[in-house]
Every structure is written in C-alpha cells, then in structure tokens.
Amino acid sequence: MKGCTHTDQIRDVKPHAHACEECLKKGDTWVHLRLCMTCGNVGCCDSSKNQHATKHFHSAKHPIIKSIEPGENWGWCYIDEVELDFP
Numbered sequence: 001m002k003g004c005t006h007t008d009q010i011r012d013v014k015p016h017a018h019a020c021e022e023c024l025k026k027g028d029t030w031v032h033l034r035l036c037m038t039c040g041n042v043g044c045c046d047s048s049k050n051q052h053a054t055k056h057f058h059s060a061k062h063p064i065i066k067s068i069e070p071g072e073n074w075g076w077c078y079i080d081e082v083e084l085d086f087p
C-alpha cells in the first residue's frame with residue numbers, strides 16, 4: 001500500500017482565518033476550505049473557481065492539506081495523492 005512520505009512536514013498549525021484569504025482580497029466566493037498543514041494557510045478547494053489550496057501547494061511546495069469543513073477530518077497529500085486521517 002502506498003503511503004505518504006511527507007508527514008514530517010505537518011506542523012501544529014492553526015487556520016489564519018475561516019475564510020479563503022486570497023478570495024476575500026478579490027471579492028470572490030469559494031465552496032470549501034482547506035488548511036495547509038505546514039504553514040496554516042487557508043485556501044479554497046478544487047470545486048471552487050480559484051482553487052487556491054492547490055495553487056498554494058504549487059507556489060509554496062507544502063504538500064499536505066486538511067479539510068476544515070465542520071465534521072470533516074480528512075487530509076490529502078498532493079504529491080503522493082493519498083488521503084490522510086487527522087484526529
């Protein structure tokens with residue numbers, strides 16, 4: 001089974017805001033929010049038109065995100081393309 005080899009990049013981060021900061025700046029809306037587990041950046045999901053969480057991975061090279069939607073605790077590694085469980 002393929003696993004994630006980047007879990008050492010997970011930090012004890014807190015979301016900067018419960019909003020996509022990039023979308024707020026542009027006055028855009030988003031669908032769901034994803035938290036970068038390395039730096040605490042909050043970005044919007046791939047169902048959102050701006051896909052800032054994925055853009056953050058490409059620019060910052062932080063591979064692991066987690067959903068911060070209520071009741072969701074799954075994460076995702078963009079490099080390994082595997083789902084991760086967060087407590």
Ligand SMILES: [Zn+2]
Binds near residue numbers: 004005006080
């Ligand atoms: Zn990984």
Ligand SMILES: [Zn+2]
Binds near residue numbers: 044
């Ligand atoms: Zn966004």
Ligand SMILES: [Zn+2]
Binds near residue numbers: 056062
């Ligand atoms: Zn980050």
